[in-house]
Amino acid sequence: MKEKIQEKFRTLFGQDGELFASAGRINLIGEHTDYNGGYVFPGAIDKGIIAEIKLNGSDKVKAYSIDYDEYVEFGLGEEDKPSQGWASYIFGVCRETLKRGGKVEGFDTVFAGDVPLGAGLSSSAALESTFAYALNYLFANGIDKFELAKIGQSTEHNYCGVKCGIMDQFASIFGQQGKLIRLNCKTLEYKYFPFNPEGYKLVLIDSCVKHELASSAYNKRRASCENAAAAIRKNHPEVEFLSDAKRVWLDEVRDEIPEEDFLRAEYVIGEVQRVLDVCDALERGDYETVGEMMYQTHFGLSRLYEVSCEELDFLNKLARKCDVTGSRVMGGGFGGCTINLVKDELYDGFIAAAKEQFEARFGHALKVYDVVISDGARKL
């Protein structure tokens, strides 16, 4: 990928620039916890974006996307937003940097990536954080890393129409090889934990389905969580978010809230604890416990939070049958990927069984992405 970018850059711009990269991300555990003020536990992966960049002394950005085979030029004023989707991410990062008092002037760039688009690995965060990091470096703006993540998040909000949280950009900027990062979504405190599963592989299985329910169900889940938190708050005023509540406090209000809200809250409170348990297990190098927690999360997402679907439950059950150490739906639910922790010697059998049985059952193929926890935004 690097060589292709360099060759294209030389052809288009007649010289060499500097290389920057960033990564997509996975979230090992901690699902639907972010808007409940709980923990997420992401890490950057070995799939990302590489961009070659050189300042061009003009007030124009000249960008070529290898993957779209498209060249775009745009200015840096608010009115200069390009119409191409991919270019608006770069434009947004420029604008958000400028809004924070950073300097940005014209540059030439050629970039490419290998994060599958829209598969739940956040290719868009990889793109944003590559450019956020690179511009900060090239113009010596001295913007801190958290603010670089926020530049990516604001780009999604203000230029791409996606009201996302901070996790993806956070992971993509802060990610380090062999480490996952526990982020407290309420305080934004974070801590690195070792993730070096020797003898295991981490593999995503993409069901390649996305059921329509996702956004209305999401709003309903949020409302249930807020309702449960409000009921608990009457007894325990310190509960700002649902994740602040103890399990026994939820039991106290069982008869005051709809059964559905109770189940949603039961999942969230359990999930916050599971993230902590997984962190403890990782410090001991106990990947079997990590895996068991992943299965528990899947159960909760499927039966209590009810955001799974037939395809994902099928893949989860199959993982169990194949003695996969851990497996769960990753992301918002109703489709997308499962994330699986599987022993090296069981990997081939699991993948073969999943491919064959999934296609036989659902009539279309799945996709498989091996991932290794790797560095996030950086200069190459």
Ligand code: ADP
């Ligand atoms: P994801 O879940 O992968 O982040 P999004 O829809 O949020 O999916 O972002 C995908 C968009 O990001 C693409 O439509 C494109 O505009 C941009 N993008 C991601 N990767 C690349 C790439 N390699 N080259 C050009 N644009 C990319």
Ligand code: MG
């Ligand atoms: Mg995205």
